[in-house]
Amino acid sequence: MVAVAPSVTETPVTTLDELVAVVGEPNEVAAHKVQTRLHDLHRQWLEASPFCILATSDAEGRLDASPKGDPAGQLVHVLDDTTIVIAERPGNRRVDGYKNVLSNPHVGLIFLVPGRDDTLRVNGRARLVSEAPWFDELAVKGRRPILGLVVDVEEVFTHCSKAFLRAQLWHPETWEPEAVPSRAVFSHTFERKDETLAEVEAHYGPTYAEQLY
Secondary structure: OOOOOOOOOOOOOOOHHHHHHHHOOOOHHHHOOOEOOOOHHHHHHHHHOOEEEEEEEOOOOOEEEEEEEOOOOOOEEEEEOOEEEEEEOOOOOOOHHHHHHHHOOEEEEEEEOOOOOOEEEEEEEEEEEOOOHHHHHHOEOOEOOOEEEEEEEEEEEEEOOHHHHHHOOOOHHHOOHHHOOOHHHHHHHHOOOOOOHHHHHHHOOHHHHHHOO
8 A cells, every 4th residue: 555645735643642632632421432232222323223334444454435224223133232233235236345344344333313413333343144034124125135234333322413513414405416416427427438428317217216125
């Protein structure tokens, strides 16, 4: 991996002491909020969450962050107080994060609840399974998952709302979905160059949502 040389105008932070000098020490609440098993409040959050981000790294430190989504109540299956499962649904089959898990089981997850500015974070060790007795419980619209990501929980804690408040993420008056080109334009530019834009737009049209499960 090639290191990026700092710009002459940058002031690098390369040690823990330098980092602490800039950001300071965490307060007592933040420093001691991490739990090692799921509380009933954590279970309630997971039950209400329809969306999460899965962060992984391969053996050499290359990173991936993948979105995962299902209806609330079906995104996460809680096996017990220290084990959760995320179902894998049909997709583009790149499975970058799952490839990482095969060589480095450490994962981080952030679970969102729409309208809430705080989040729930889970860190742990993951493994992949292609079949298990509880796969039927992960079915959506009668379709069982094609894989299950089992996460042994090592850390679980809530994250404060400041990032979401700064972003005004849930404030519709700040939304500008047309500020960037459509998904079809991105796909036509980088992935489906041999198709016309009209053909790509048709691909991402009303029938696209019929392929979710």
